[in-house]
Amino acid sequence: MGCTICGRELSFNDIGATKKFINRGATTFFCKKCIAKRLDMSEEFMEQKIAFFKQQGCTLFS
Numbered sequence: 001m002g003c004t005i006c007g008r009e010l011s012f013n014d015i016g017a018t019k020k021f022i023n024r025g026a027t028t029f030f031c032k033k034c035i036a037k038r039l040d041m042s043e044e045f046m047e048q049k050i051a052f053f054k055q056q057g058c059t060l061f062s
């Protein structure tokens with residue numbers, strides 16, 4: 001399974017990020033780069049958000 005937009009192979013965190021940032025019930029997934037672009041935020045900012053969610057015990061990220 002790859003990113004719907006760019007075809008890049010998806011990591012566990014990419015799938016988690018799609019659910020968290022785009023749609024919880026998503027059945028197609030995007031890589032972090034494409035999500036960041038779509039939501040008009042920097043990848044760096046997204047990484048920070050992901051680190052924060054992880055700290056909160058979110059199981060969508062490893």
Ligand SMILES: [Zn+2]
Pocket residue numbers: 003004005006007008030031032033034035
């Ligand atoms: Zn992509």
